[in-house]
Amino acid sequence: MSGRINIIIPLFNDWQAVNLLLERIQSVVTASVVQRMAFLIVDDCSVTDYENLPIGIGQSLSILRLYRNVGHQKAIALGLSYLADQDEPQTTIVMDADGEDRPEDIEKLIQQSLSEPGRIVFAHRAKRHEALLFRASYQVYKWLFLLLTGKTITFGNFSLVPAGLLRKLAHVSSIWNNYPGGVIRSRLPYTAVPLERGRRLAGESKMNFVSLILHGLSAVSVLIDTTAVRLVLFSALMIAASVLGIGVVVYMKLFTETAVPGWASYLVASFLIVILQAFLISLLLVFIVLAYRTQVQFIPARQYRDFVERVELIY
Template sequence: MLEPNESFVVVTPVYEDHVASTRLFTELARLYGDRVYVVAVDDGSIREPVQPFQLSSSGVSGVVLKLRRNVGHQKAIAVGLGYVEENLPDAQRVIVMDSDGEDLPETIATLLEATRDENVDVAVARRKSRVETLRFRAFYVVYKFIFQLLTGRTISFGNFMAIKVSALHRLNAMHEVWTHVAAGLIASKLRLAVCPIDRGPRYAGQSKMNFVGLTLHGFRALMVFAEDVLVRVGLMCVLVSSASIVLAVVATLLKLAGYATPGWFSMALGVLFLVFLQTGTLTLMTLMLSGIVRGTIQKPGAYREYLAGVTEVTADVAPR
Protein backbone atom coordinates (compact mmCIF):
# COMPACT_ATOMS: atom_id res chain seq x y z
CA MET A 1 0.00 0.00 0.00
CA LEU A 2 1.00 3.63 -0.55
CA GLU A 3 2.43 5.28 2.56
CA PRO A 4 0.21 8.12 3.87
CA ASN A 5 2.80 10.87 3.26
CA GLU A 6 4.62 9.35 0.30
CA SER A 7 4.74 11.73 -2.65
CA PHE A 8 5.78 11.03 -6.22
CA VAL A 9 6.02 12.62 -9.66
CA VAL A 10 4.03 11.45 -12.66
CA VAL A 11 5.53 11.99 -16.11
CA THR A 12 2.97 11.55 -18.87
CA PRO A 13 3.18 12.44 -22.59
CA VAL A 14 0.03 13.93 -24.11
CA TYR A 15 -0.72 14.35 -27.81
CA GLU A 16 -4.05 15.74 -29.04
CA ASP A 17 -5.94 14.10 -26.17
CA HIS A 18 -7.69 16.78 -24.10
CA VAL A 19 -10.55 14.64 -22.76
CA ALA A 20 -8.51 11.60 -21.75
CA SER A 21 -5.68 13.59 -20.15
CA THR A 22 -8.15 15.68 -18.11
CA ARG A 23 -9.75 12.46 -16.87
CA LEU A 24 -6.31 11.15 -15.86
CA PHE A 25 -5.50 14.31 -13.89
CA THR A 26 -8.86 14.07 -12.12
CA GLU A 27 -8.28 10.43 -11.20
CA LEU A 28 -4.79 11.17 -9.88
CA ALA A 29 -6.18 13.97 -7.71
CA ARG A 30 -9.00 11.78 -6.42
CA LEU A 31 -6.70 8.89 -5.51
CA TYR A 32 -3.56 10.66 -4.32
CA GLY A 33 -4.41 14.30 -3.65
CA ASP A 34 -1.43 16.54 -2.98
CA ARG A 35 0.99 13.59 -2.88
CA VAL A 36 1.21 13.62 -6.69
CA TYR A 37 2.95 16.19 -8.89
CA VAL A 38 2.25 15.90 -12.61
CA VAL A 39 4.73 16.64 -15.40
CA ALA A 40 2.51 16.75 -18.49
CA VAL A 41 4.59 16.74 -21.68
CA ASP A 42 2.55 18.22 -24.53
CA ASP A 43 4.07 16.49 -27.55
CA GLY A 44 3.55 19.34 -30.01
CA SER A 45 -0.27 19.22 -30.00
CA ILE A 46 -2.01 21.73 -32.28
CA ARG A 47 -5.75 20.96 -32.13
CA GLU A 48 -5.95 19.96 -28.47
CA PRO A 49 -2.88 21.28 -26.62
CA VAL A 50 -2.59 20.67 -22.89
CA GLN A 51 -3.86 23.69 -20.98
CA PRO A 52 -2.71 24.56 -17.43
CA PHE A 53 -6.32 24.75 -16.22
CA GLN A 54 -6.72 21.03 -16.96
CA LEU A 55 -4.38 20.31 -14.06
CA SER A 56 -5.48 23.07 -11.69
CA SER A 57 -9.21 22.46 -12.09
CA SER A 58 -8.66 18.72 -11.67
CA GLY A 59 -7.03 19.29 -8.30
CA VAL A 60 -3.38 18.49 -9.01
CA SER A 61 -0.26 20.62 -9.06
CA GLY A 62 2.32 20.19 -11.73
CA VAL A 63 3.92 21.63 -14.83
CA VAL A 64 3.08 21.62 -18.53
CA LEU A 65 6.04 21.19 -20.85
CA LYS A 66 5.19 22.40 -24.34
CA LEU A 67 7.45 20.86 -27.00
CA ARG A 68 8.49 22.70 -30.16
CA ARG A 69 7.24 19.88 -32.38
CA ASN A 70 5.80 16.39 -32.25
CA VAL A 71 8.68 14.04 -31.38
CA GLY A 72 6.79 10.87 -30.40
CA HIS A 73 5.92 9.54 -26.97
CA GLN A 74 9.34 7.97 -26.34
CA LYS A 75 11.26 11.23 -26.72
CA ALA A 76 8.48 13.07 -24.90
CA ILE A 77 8.97 10.77 -21.90
CA ALA A 78 12.74 11.33 -22.06
CA VAL A 79 12.17 15.10 -22.03
CA GLY A 80 9.95 14.75 -18.96
CA LEU A 81 12.52 12.61 -17.13
CA GLY A 82 15.25 15.11 -17.91
CA TYR A 83 13.11 17.93 -16.54
CA VAL A 84 12.40 16.03 -13.32
CA GLU A 85 16.07 15.35 -12.62
CA GLU A 86 17.11 18.96 -13.14
CA ASN A 87 14.15 20.83 -11.66
CA LEU A 88 12.61 18.49 -9.05
CA PRO A 89 15.61 17.36 -6.96
CA ASP A 90 13.39 16.33 -4.05
CA ALA A 91 11.53 13.71 -6.10
CA GLN A 92 12.19 10.24 -4.70
CA ARG A 93 9.93 8.25 -7.03
CA VAL A 94 8.94 8.96 -10.63
CA ILE A 95 6.00 7.27 -12.35
CA VAL A 96 5.96 7.08 -16.15
CA MET A 97 2.52 6.41 -17.59
CA ASP A 98 0.39 7.07 -20.65
CA SER A 99 -2.34 9.72 -20.44
CA ASP A 100 -5.13 7.77 -22.17
CA GLY A 101 -6.27 5.68 -19.19
CA GLU A 102 -4.81 2.35 -20.28
CA ASP A 103 -2.30 2.72 -17.45
CA LEU A 104 -4.65 2.64 -14.47
CA PRO A 105 -3.84 5.28 -11.79
CA GLU A 106 -4.99 2.95 -8.99
CA THR A 107 -2.20 0.49 -9.86
CA ILE A 108 0.53 3.06 -9.21
CA ALA A 109 0.58 1.90 -5.58
CA THR A 110 1.59 -1.60 -6.74
CA LEU A 111 4.62 -0.25 -8.59
CA LEU A 112 5.65 2.00 -5.71
CA GLU A 113 5.38 -0.91 -3.30
CA ALA A 114 7.78 -2.94 -5.46
CA THR A 115 10.39 -0.15 -5.38
CA ARG A 116 10.66 -0.38 -1.60
CA ASP A 117 12.87 -3.41 -2.06
CA GLU A 118 16.48 -2.24 -1.80
CA ASN A 119 17.40 -4.66 -4.59
CA VAL A 120 14.97 -3.01 -7.02
CA ASP A 121 15.78 0.13 -9.01
CA VAL A 122 12.75 0.24 -11.30
CA ALA A 123 9.35 -1.47 -11.09
CA VAL A 124 7.73 -2.13 -14.47
CA ALA A 125 4.22 -3.25 -15.40
CA ARG A 126 3.69 -6.47 -17.33
CA ARG A 127 0.17 -6.70 -18.71
CA LYS A 128 -2.01 -9.45 -17.28
CA SER A 129 -4.86 -8.56 -19.60
CA ARG A 130 -5.20 -6.30 -22.64
CA VAL A 131 -8.12 -4.44 -24.17
CA GLU A 132 -6.88 -4.65 -27.75
CA THR A 133 -7.70 -6.13 -31.14
CA LEU A 134 -6.63 -9.61 -32.22
CA ARG A 135 -4.43 -8.04 -34.89
CA PHE A 136 -2.51 -6.03 -32.31
CA ARG A 137 -2.05 -9.06 -30.05
CA ALA A 138 -0.74 -11.15 -32.94
CA PHE A 139 1.67 -8.39 -33.93
CA TYR A 140 2.87 -8.09 -30.32
CA VAL A 141 3.64 -11.82 -30.12
CA VAL A 142 5.62 -11.65 -33.39
CA TYR A 143 7.42 -8.53 -32.18
CA LYS A 144 8.53 -10.19 -28.91
CA PHE A 145 9.72 -13.28 -30.82
CA ILE A 146 11.79 -11.26 -33.30
CA PHE A 147 13.19 -9.10 -30.50
CA GLN A 148 14.37 -12.16 -28.56
CA LEU A 149 15.73 -13.82 -31.71
CA LEU A 150 17.82 -10.82 -32.78
CA THR A 151 18.90 -9.46 -29.39
CA GLY A 152 18.90 -12.50 -27.09
CA ARG A 153 16.75 -10.56 -24.61
CA THR A 154 13.08 -10.62 -23.67
CA ILE A 155 10.85 -7.58 -23.46
CA SER A 156 7.53 -7.93 -21.68
CA PHE A 157 6.74 -4.42 -20.50
CA GLY A 158 6.07 -0.94 -21.84
CA ASN A 159 6.25 2.61 -20.52
CA PHE A 160 4.31 2.16 -17.27
CA MET A 161 6.94 2.08 -14.51
CA ALA A 162 8.11 3.48 -11.17
CA ILE A 163 11.68 4.78 -11.01
CA LYS A 164 13.85 5.48 -7.97
CA VAL A 165 15.75 8.76 -8.08
CA SER A 166 19.11 6.92 -8.18
CA ALA A 167 17.93 5.00 -11.25
CA LEU A 168 16.63 8.21 -12.84
CA HIS A 169 20.15 9.65 -12.95
CA ARG A 170 21.40 6.57 -14.80
CA LEU A 171 18.50 6.53 -17.28
CA ASN A 172 18.96 10.20 -18.13
CA ALA A 173 22.60 9.48 -19.01
CA MET A 174 21.54 6.90 -21.61
CA HIS A 175 20.78 8.12 -25.13
CA GLU A 176 19.00 4.80 -25.80
CA VAL A 177 16.04 5.93 -23.68
CA TRP A 178 15.34 8.66 -26.24
CA THR A 179 14.91 5.95 -28.88
CA HIS A 180 12.89 3.38 -26.92
CA VAL A 181 12.19 3.72 -23.19
CA ALA A 182 11.65 0.02 -22.38
CA ALA A 183 14.62 -1.18 -24.45
CA GLY A 184 16.78 1.59 -23.00
CA LEU A 185 15.81 0.44 -19.52
CA ILE A 186 16.92 -3.11 -20.36
CA ALA A 187 20.20 -1.75 -21.75
CA SER A 188 20.78 0.22 -18.54
CA LYS A 189 21.14 -3.07 -16.62
CA LEU A 190 19.20 -1.60 -13.72
CA ARG A 191 17.54 -4.08 -11.37
CA LEU A 192 13.92 -4.55 -12.38
CA ALA A 193 10.84 -5.78 -10.56
CA VAL A 194 8.13 -6.99 -12.94
CA CYS A 195 4.60 -6.43 -11.62
CA PRO A 196 1.65 -8.15 -13.35
CA ILE A 197 -0.94 -5.39 -13.83
CA ASP A 198 -4.18 -5.26 -15.81
CA ARG A 199 -4.45 -2.81 -18.68
CA GLY A 200 -7.48 -0.56 -18.67
CA PRO A 201 -9.65 0.76 -21.51
CA ARG A 202 -9.04 4.21 -22.97
CA TYR A 203 -10.84 7.06 -21.26
CA ALA A 204 -11.89 8.57 -24.59
CA GLY A 205 -11.15 8.55 -28.31
CA GLN A 206 -9.12 6.13 -30.38
CA SER A 207 -5.44 5.27 -30.25
CA LYS A 208 -3.33 7.35 -32.63
CA MET A 209 -0.82 4.50 -33.01
CA ASN A 210 -1.42 2.75 -36.36
CA PHE A 211 0.21 -0.38 -37.73
CA VAL A 212 3.06 1.55 -39.34
CA GLY A 213 3.70 3.36 -36.07
CA LEU A 214 3.72 0.10 -34.12
CA THR A 215 6.17 -1.43 -36.60
CA LEU A 216 8.47 1.58 -36.32
CA HIS A 217 8.22 1.37 -32.54
CA GLY A 218 9.36 -2.25 -32.71
CA PHE A 219 12.30 -1.42 -34.97
CA ARG A 220 13.41 1.30 -32.57
CA ALA A 221 13.62 -1.29 -29.81
CA LEU A 222 15.99 -3.29 -32.04
CA MET A 223 18.04 -0.14 -32.75
CA VAL A 224 18.92 0.10 -29.06
CA PHE A 225 20.71 -3.26 -29.35
CA ALA A 226 22.15 -2.60 -32.80
CA GLU A 227 25.48 -4.26 -32.00
CA ASP A 228 23.82 -7.47 -30.85
CA VAL A 229 21.53 -7.50 -33.87
CA LEU A 230 24.42 -6.92 -36.27
CA VAL A 231 26.50 -9.71 -34.74
CA ARG A 232 23.61 -12.18 -34.90
CA VAL A 233 22.81 -11.20 -38.48
CA GLY A 234 26.51 -11.60 -39.33
CA LEU A 235 26.60 -15.07 -37.81
CA MET A 236 23.51 -16.09 -39.78
CA CYS A 237 25.15 -14.79 -42.95
CA VAL A 238 28.27 -16.84 -42.19
CA LEU A 239 26.11 -19.95 -41.76
CA VAL A 240 24.30 -19.32 -45.05
CA SER A 241 27.60 -18.66 -46.84
CA SER A 242 29.09 -21.86 -45.43
CA ALA A 243 26.01 -23.80 -46.46
CA SER A 244 26.26 -22.43 -50.01
CA ILE A 245 29.91 -23.55 -50.24
CA VAL A 246 29.02 -27.05 -49.02
CA LEU A 247 26.14 -27.27 -51.49
CA ALA A 248 28.41 -26.08 -54.32
CA VAL A 249 30.90 -28.86 -53.50
CA VAL A 250 28.05 -31.41 -53.46
CA ALA A 251 26.78 -30.14 -56.83
CA THR A 252 30.29 -30.44 -58.28
CA LEU A 253 30.64 -34.00 -57.02
CA LEU A 254 27.24 -34.91 -58.50
CA LYS A 255 28.32 -33.40 -61.82
CA LEU A 256 31.56 -35.38 -61.83
CA ALA A 257 29.66 -38.55 -60.90
CA GLY A 258 27.33 -38.02 -63.85
CA TYR A 259 24.14 -37.53 -61.84
CA ALA A 260 23.49 -33.95 -62.95
CA THR A 261 20.97 -33.28 -65.73
CA PRO A 262 21.93 -30.89 -68.56
CA GLY A 263 21.90 -27.28 -67.41
CA TRP A 264 21.25 -28.17 -63.78
CA PHE A 265 24.85 -27.86 -62.61
CA SER A 266 25.49 -24.42 -64.09
CA MET A 267 22.19 -23.06 -62.74
CA ALA A 268 22.74 -24.49 -59.26
CA LEU A 269 26.32 -23.26 -59.12
CA GLY A 270 25.26 -19.78 -60.30
CA VAL A 271 22.53 -19.48 -57.67
CA LEU A 272 24.84 -20.70 -54.89
CA PHE A 273 27.55 -18.26 -55.99
CA LEU A 274 25.10 -15.34 -55.83
CA VAL A 275 23.96 -16.44 -52.36
CA PHE A 276 27.56 -16.66 -51.19
CA LEU A 277 28.44 -13.26 -52.70
CA GLN A 278 25.45 -11.47 -51.16
CA THR A 279 25.74 -13.02 -47.69
CA GLY A 280 29.50 -12.48 -47.71
CA THR A 281 29.03 -8.81 -48.54
CA LEU A 282 26.37 -8.46 -45.84
CA THR A 283 28.70 -10.14 -43.33
CA LEU A 284 31.47 -7.62 -44.05
CA MET A 285 29.01 -4.73 -43.73
CA THR A 286 27.71 -5.94 -40.37
CA LEU A 287 31.26 -6.38 -39.05
CA MET A 288 32.15 -2.83 -40.06
CA LEU A 289 28.94 -1.37 -38.61
CA SER A 290 29.35 -3.28 -35.35
CA GLY A 291 32.63 -1.43 -34.88
CA ILE A 292 30.91 1.93 -35.38
CA VAL A 293 27.88 1.50 -33.10
CA ARG A 294 28.85 2.42 -29.56
CA GLY A 295 26.94 3.65 -26.53
CA THR A 296 27.46 7.30 -25.61
CA ILE A 297 26.50 9.47 -22.66
CA GLN A 298 23.46 11.70 -23.08
CA LYS A 299 24.45 15.28 -22.33
CA PRO A 300 22.79 16.80 -19.23
CA GLY A 301 20.07 19.30 -20.07
CA ALA A 302 19.53 17.95 -23.60
CA TYR A 303 15.77 18.07 -22.95
CA ARG A 304 15.82 21.89 -22.94
CA GLU A 305 16.39 22.00 -26.69
CA TYR A 306 12.91 20.52 -27.23
CA LEU A 307 11.01 22.95 -25.00
CA ALA A 308 8.86 25.74 -26.39
CA GLY A 309 7.47 26.69 -23.00
CA VAL A 310 7.15 25.64 -19.36
CA THR A 311 4.07 26.50 -17.30
CA GLU A 312 3.89 25.65 -13.62
CA VAL A 313 0.45 24.94 -12.20
CA THR A 314 -0.94 24.96 -8.66
CA ALA A 315 -4.14 23.09 -7.81
CA ASP A 316 -7.15 25.39 -7.48
CA VAL A 317 -9.20 22.98 -5.42
CA ALA A 318 -8.50 21.04 -2.27
CA PRO A 319 -7.25 17.49 -2.86
CA ARG A 320 -9.98 14.90 -2.65
Protein backbone atom coordinates (compact mmCIF):
# COMPACT_ATOMS: atom_id res chain seq x y z
CA MET A 1 0.00 0.00 0.00
CA SER A 2 1.49 3.32 -1.08
CA GLY A 3 0.36 6.86 -1.68
CA ARG A 4 -1.80 9.16 0.41
CA ILE A 5 -3.99 7.91 3.25
CA ASN A 6 -7.16 9.96 3.73
CA ILE A 7 -8.57 10.15 7.26
CA ILE A 8 -12.29 11.02 7.50
CA ILE A 9 -13.32 12.36 10.92
CA PRO A 10 -17.06 13.15 11.32
CA LEU A 11 -17.51 15.79 14.00
CA PHE A 12 -20.26 17.63 15.84
CA ASN A 13 -18.95 20.20 18.36
CA ASP A 14 -16.04 17.91 19.42
CA TRP A 15 -13.30 20.41 18.53
CA GLN A 16 -11.35 19.92 21.75
CA ALA A 17 -11.36 16.15 21.28
CA VAL A 18 -10.27 16.36 17.64
CA ASN A 19 -7.34 18.61 18.67
CA LEU A 20 -6.18 15.94 21.11
CA LEU A 21 -6.83 13.21 18.54
CA LEU A 22 -4.63 14.85 15.90
CA GLU A 23 -1.84 15.41 18.42
CA ARG A 24 -2.10 11.79 19.57
CA ILE A 25 -1.94 10.54 15.99
CA GLN A 26 1.30 12.46 15.57
CA SER A 27 2.75 11.00 18.78
CA VAL A 28 1.77 7.31 18.49
CA VAL A 29 1.69 6.58 14.75
CA THR A 30 4.91 5.92 12.85
CA ALA A 31 6.22 9.16 11.32
CA SER A 32 6.40 7.69 7.81
CA VAL A 33 2.70 6.80 8.00
CA VAL A 34 1.70 10.19 9.44
CA GLN A 35 3.48 11.92 6.55
CA ARG A 36 1.12 10.17 4.12
CA MET A 37 -2.05 11.26 5.93
CA ALA A 38 -4.53 13.85 4.65
CA PHE A 39 -7.19 14.70 7.24
CA LEU A 40 -10.78 15.57 6.32
CA ILE A 41 -12.98 16.74 9.18
CA VAL A 42 -16.65 16.52 8.22
CA ASP A 43 -18.24 19.29 10.28
CA ASP A 44 -21.84 18.21 10.80
CA CYS A 45 -23.04 21.80 11.12
CA SER A 46 -21.55 22.25 14.60
CA VAL A 47 -22.97 24.91 16.90
CA THR A 48 -19.46 25.80 18.04
CA ASP A 49 -16.30 26.29 15.99
CA TYR A 50 -12.64 25.61 16.61
CA GLU A 51 -10.43 28.19 18.30
CA ASN A 52 -7.27 26.65 16.89
CA LEU A 53 -6.24 23.40 15.28
CA PRO A 54 -2.78 21.80 15.29
CA ILE A 55 -0.93 22.32 12.02
CA GLY A 56 1.83 20.44 10.28
CA ILE A 57 0.45 16.97 11.03
CA GLY A 58 0.40 14.91 7.86
CA GLN A 59 0.07 16.34 4.36
CA SER A 60 -3.07 18.44 4.84
CA LEU A 61 -6.07 19.21 7.03
CA SER A 62 -9.39 20.27 5.51
CA ILE A 63 -12.86 20.83 6.92
CA LEU A 64 -15.91 19.82 4.90
CA ARG A 65 -18.62 22.22 6.08
CA LEU A 66 -22.20 20.98 5.77
CA TYR A 67 -25.26 23.18 5.34
CA ARG A 68 -27.21 21.37 8.06
CA ASN A 69 -26.86 18.68 10.68
CA VAL A 70 -27.43 15.28 9.06
CA GLY A 71 -26.17 12.92 11.74
CA HIS A 72 -23.07 10.82 12.20
CA GLN A 73 -23.77 8.15 9.57
CA LYS A 74 -24.74 10.57 6.81
CA ALA A 75 -21.71 12.73 7.58
CA ILE A 76 -19.50 9.69 6.95
CA ALA A 77 -21.30 9.00 3.66
CA LEU A 78 -20.77 12.62 2.55
CA GLY A 79 -17.08 12.49 3.44
CA LEU A 80 -16.60 9.25 1.51
CA SER A 81 -18.47 10.66 -1.49
CA TYR A 82 -16.41 13.85 -1.50
CA LEU A 83 -13.14 11.90 -1.51
CA ALA A 84 -14.44 9.42 -4.09
CA ASP A 85 -15.12 12.38 -6.39
CA GLN A 86 -11.46 13.41 -6.44
CA ASP A 87 -9.32 12.74 -9.49
CA GLU A 88 -7.61 9.72 -7.98
CA PRO A 89 -9.24 7.96 -4.99
CA GLN A 90 -6.87 6.96 -2.21
CA THR A 91 -6.96 4.56 0.71
CA THR A 92 -9.38 6.05 3.24
CA ILE A 93 -9.77 5.51 6.98
CA VAL A 94 -12.95 6.45 8.85
CA MET A 95 -12.59 7.20 12.55
CA ASP A 96 -14.51 9.11 15.22
CA ALA A 97 -13.30 12.44 16.56
CA ASP A 98 -13.57 11.55 20.26
CA GLY A 99 -10.58 9.21 20.46
CA GLU A 100 -12.53 6.03 21.17
CA ASP A 101 -11.15 4.83 17.85
CA ARG A 102 -7.54 4.58 19.03
CA PRO A 103 -4.89 6.19 16.80
CA GLU A 104 -2.42 3.42 17.61
CA ASP A 105 -4.76 0.97 15.86
CA ILE A 106 -4.53 2.76 12.51
CA GLU A 107 -1.41 0.81 11.59
CA LYS A 108 -3.15 -2.46 12.53
CA LEU A 109 -5.89 -1.67 10.03
CA ILE A 110 -3.25 -0.94 7.41
CA GLN A 111 -1.42 -4.20 8.14
CA GLN A 112 -4.67 -6.16 7.91
CA SER A 113 -5.43 -4.49 4.59
CA LEU A 114 -2.00 -5.48 3.29
CA SER A 115 -2.63 -9.12 4.27
CA GLU A 116 -6.16 -9.06 2.78
CA PRO A 117 -5.99 -6.59 -0.12
CA GLY A 118 -9.20 -5.54 -1.82
CA ARG A 119 -11.29 -5.79 1.37
CA ILE A 120 -12.76 -3.12 3.61
CA VAL A 121 -11.22 -3.62 7.05
CA PHE A 122 -13.36 -2.90 10.13
CA ALA A 123 -12.30 -2.74 13.76
CA HIS A 124 -14.08 -5.50 15.67
CA ARG A 125 -14.58 -4.32 19.24
CA ALA A 126 -12.93 -7.00 21.37
CA LYS A 127 -13.14 -4.90 24.53
CA ARG A 128 -15.28 -1.89 25.46
CA HIS A 129 -15.13 0.59 28.34
CA GLU A 130 -18.71 1.91 28.48
CA ALA A 131 -21.04 1.50 31.46
CA LEU A 132 -22.47 -1.96 32.12
CA LEU A 133 -25.99 -0.94 31.04
CA PHE A 134 -24.72 0.41 27.71
CA ARG A 135 -22.63 -2.71 27.04
CA ALA A 136 -25.58 -4.96 27.88
CA SER A 137 -27.84 -2.92 25.59
CA TYR A 138 -25.27 -3.14 22.80
CA GLN A 139 -25.14 -6.92 23.19
CA VAL A 140 -28.94 -7.09 22.95
CA TYR A 141 -28.74 -4.96 19.80
CA LYS A 142 -26.28 -7.41 18.21
CA TRP A 143 -28.52 -10.38 19.06
CA LEU A 144 -31.60 -8.66 17.64
CA PHE A 145 -29.67 -7.68 14.50
CA LEU A 146 -28.68 -11.32 14.01
CA LEU A 147 -32.25 -12.51 14.66
CA LEU A 148 -33.86 -10.01 12.28
CA THR A 149 -31.30 -10.00 9.48
CA GLY A 150 -29.37 -13.25 9.77
CA LYS A 151 -26.16 -11.18 9.70
CA THR A 152 -23.59 -10.67 12.43
CA ILE A 153 -22.47 -7.13 13.16
CA THR A 154 -19.60 -6.72 15.60
CA PHE A 155 -18.07 -3.51 14.31
CA GLY A 156 -18.77 0.19 14.04
CA ASN A 157 -17.45 3.03 11.90
CA PHE A 158 -13.69 2.65 12.49
CA SER A 159 -12.51 1.13 9.23
CA LEU A 160 -10.17 1.26 6.25
CA VAL A 161 -11.53 1.44 2.70
CA PRO A 162 -9.07 0.46 -0.07
CA ALA A 163 -8.68 2.95 -2.88
CA GLY A 164 -10.18 0.52 -5.40
CA LEU A 165 -13.44 0.22 -3.44
CA LEU A 166 -13.97 3.87 -2.50
CA ARG A 167 -16.04 4.88 -5.54
CA LYS A 168 -18.04 1.67 -5.42
CA LEU A 169 -18.84 2.28 -1.76
CA ALA A 170 -19.88 5.89 -2.46
CA HIS A 171 -22.48 4.54 -4.90
CA VAL A 172 -24.07 2.28 -2.26
CA SER A 173 -27.27 4.04 -1.24
CA SER A 174 -27.53 2.13 2.06
CA ILE A 175 -24.50 3.85 3.63
CA TRP A 176 -26.67 6.97 3.82
CA ASN A 177 -28.67 5.33 6.63
CA ASN A 178 -26.00 3.23 8.27
CA TYR A 179 -22.40 2.90 7.17
CA PRO A 180 -21.54 -0.60 8.58
CA GLY A 181 -24.96 -1.98 7.62
CA GLY A 182 -24.60 -0.49 4.15
CA VAL A 183 -21.29 -2.31 3.64
CA ILE A 184 -22.91 -5.58 4.71
CA ARG A 185 -25.81 -5.06 2.28
CA SER A 186 -23.54 -3.97 -0.57
CA ARG A 187 -21.80 -7.36 -0.65
CA LEU A 188 -18.48 -5.61 -1.07
CA PRO A 189 -15.74 -7.78 0.45
CA TYR A 190 -14.92 -6.89 4.05
CA THR A 191 -13.15 -8.31 7.05
CA ALA A 192 -12.64 -7.33 10.68
CA VAL A 193 -9.68 -7.25 13.04
CA PRO A 194 -10.22 -7.41 16.84
CA LEU A 195 -9.23 -4.13 18.48
CA GLU A 196 -9.86 -2.60 21.87
CA ARG A 197 -12.11 0.44 22.05
CA GLY A 198 -10.40 3.47 23.54
CA ARG A 199 -11.63 6.10 25.98
CA ARG A 200 -13.00 9.50 25.07
CA LEU A 201 -10.30 12.17 24.98
CA ALA A 202 -12.51 15.12 25.96
CA GLY A 203 -16.14 16.02 26.55
CA GLU A 204 -19.04 13.62 27.04
CA SER A 205 -20.39 10.97 24.71
CA LYS A 206 -23.54 11.89 22.77
CA MET A 207 -24.47 8.21 22.42
CA ASN A 208 -27.12 7.34 25.01
CA PHE A 209 -29.73 4.60 25.28
CA VAL A 210 -32.12 6.34 22.90
CA SER A 211 -29.32 7.04 20.40
CA LEU A 212 -28.33 3.36 20.54
CA ILE A 213 -31.90 2.30 19.73
CA LEU A 214 -32.06 4.73 16.80
CA HIS A 215 -28.67 3.52 15.57
CA GLY A 216 -29.84 -0.08 15.82
CA LEU A 217 -33.04 0.65 13.93
CA SER A 218 -31.11 2.41 11.18
CA ALA A 219 -28.82 -0.62 10.82
CA VAL A 220 -31.78 -3.01 10.62
CA SER A 221 -33.60 -0.73 8.14
CA VAL A 222 -30.72 -1.10 5.69
CA LEU A 223 -31.58 -4.81 5.43
CA ILE A 224 -35.35 -4.24 5.35
CA ASP A 225 -35.90 -6.92 2.68
CA THR A 226 -34.37 -9.70 4.76
CA THR A 227 -35.97 -8.40 7.95
CA ALA A 228 -39.41 -8.32 6.35
CA VAL A 229 -39.08 -11.89 5.06
CA ARG A 230 -38.06 -13.12 8.51
CA LEU A 231 -40.97 -11.29 10.16
CA VAL A 232 -43.40 -12.75 7.59
CA LEU A 233 -42.06 -16.24 8.34
CA PHE A 234 -42.51 -15.57 12.06
CA SER A 235 -46.09 -14.43 11.40
CA ALA A 236 -46.68 -17.61 9.40
CA LEU A 237 -45.45 -19.67 12.35
CA MET A 238 -47.81 -17.77 14.65
CA ILE A 239 -50.71 -18.47 12.28
CA ALA A 240 -49.80 -22.16 12.09
CA ALA A 241 -49.54 -22.40 15.89
CA SER A 242 -52.91 -20.67 16.30
CA VAL A 243 -54.60 -22.95 13.75
CA LEU A 244 -53.12 -25.94 15.58
CA GLY A 245 -54.44 -24.59 18.88
CA ILE A 246 -57.94 -24.13 17.45
CA GLY A 247 -57.80 -27.66 16.00
CA VAL A 248 -56.86 -29.13 19.40
CA VAL A 249 -59.74 -27.32 21.15
CA VAL A 250 -62.28 -28.36 18.47
CA TYR A 251 -61.04 -31.96 18.50
CA MET A 252 -61.36 -32.14 22.28
CA LYS A 253 -64.85 -30.66 22.09
CA LEU A 254 -66.24 -32.89 19.30
CA PHE A 255 -64.33 -36.16 19.32
CA THR A 256 -63.37 -36.82 22.94
CA GLU A 257 -65.16 -37.09 26.21
CA THR A 258 -62.65 -34.80 27.83
CA ALA A 259 -64.35 -31.98 29.64
CA VAL A 260 -63.70 -28.73 27.80
CA PRO A 261 -63.57 -25.72 30.12
CA GLY A 262 -66.02 -22.91 29.56
CA TRP A 263 -63.23 -20.57 28.48
CA ALA A 264 -62.48 -22.70 25.40
CA SER A 265 -64.54 -20.36 23.20
CA TYR A 266 -62.52 -17.40 24.45
CA LEU A 267 -59.34 -19.34 23.68
CA VAL A 268 -60.51 -19.99 20.11
CA ALA A 269 -61.39 -16.30 19.73
CA SER A 270 -57.92 -15.34 20.95
CA PHE A 271 -56.33 -17.67 18.41
CA LEU A 272 -58.44 -16.10 15.66
CA ILE A 273 -57.28 -12.63 16.74
CA VAL A 274 -53.65 -13.78 16.57
CA ILE A 275 -54.25 -15.18 13.07
CA LEU A 276 -55.84 -11.94 11.90
CA GLN A 277 -53.07 -9.77 13.38
CA ALA A 278 -50.32 -11.97 11.92
CA PHE A 279 -51.99 -11.85 8.50
CA LEU A 280 -52.33 -8.06 8.60
CA ILE A 281 -48.70 -7.64 9.74
CA SER A 282 -47.51 -9.86 6.89
CA LEU A 283 -49.61 -7.93 4.39
CA LEU A 284 -48.27 -4.61 5.68
CA LEU A 285 -44.66 -5.80 5.48
CA VAL A 286 -45.13 -7.00 1.90
CA PHE A 287 -46.50 -3.59 0.86
CA ILE A 288 -43.65 -1.77 2.69
CA VAL A 289 -41.00 -3.83 0.87
CA LEU A 290 -42.71 -3.37 -2.49
CA ALA A 291 -42.94 0.40 -1.92
CA TYR A 292 -39.27 0.49 -0.86
CA ARG A 293 -38.18 -1.29 -4.04
CA THR A 294 -40.04 1.18 -6.26
CA GLN A 295 -38.56 4.29 -4.63
CA VAL A 296 -35.70 6.17 -6.26
CA GLN A 297 -32.62 5.47 -4.16
CA PHE A 298 -30.41 8.24 -2.78
CA ILE A 299 -26.89 7.77 -4.19
CA PRO A 300 -24.38 9.67 -2.01
CA ALA A 301 -21.77 9.90 -4.80
CA ARG A 302 -24.21 11.74 -7.06
CA GLN A 303 -26.00 13.99 -4.58
CA TYR A 304 -23.46 14.82 -1.88
CA ARG A 305 -22.84 18.33 -3.27
CA ASP A 306 -26.34 19.40 -2.19
CA PHE A 307 -25.20 19.14 1.44
CA VAL A 308 -21.73 20.70 1.19
CA GLU A 309 -21.48 24.41 1.98
CA ARG A 310 -17.73 24.73 1.40
CA VAL A 311 -14.37 23.06 1.89
CA GLU A 312 -12.07 24.94 4.25
CA LEU A 313 -8.34 24.25 3.86
CA ILE A 314 -6.45 24.67 7.15
CA TYR A 315 -3.04 23.77 5.68
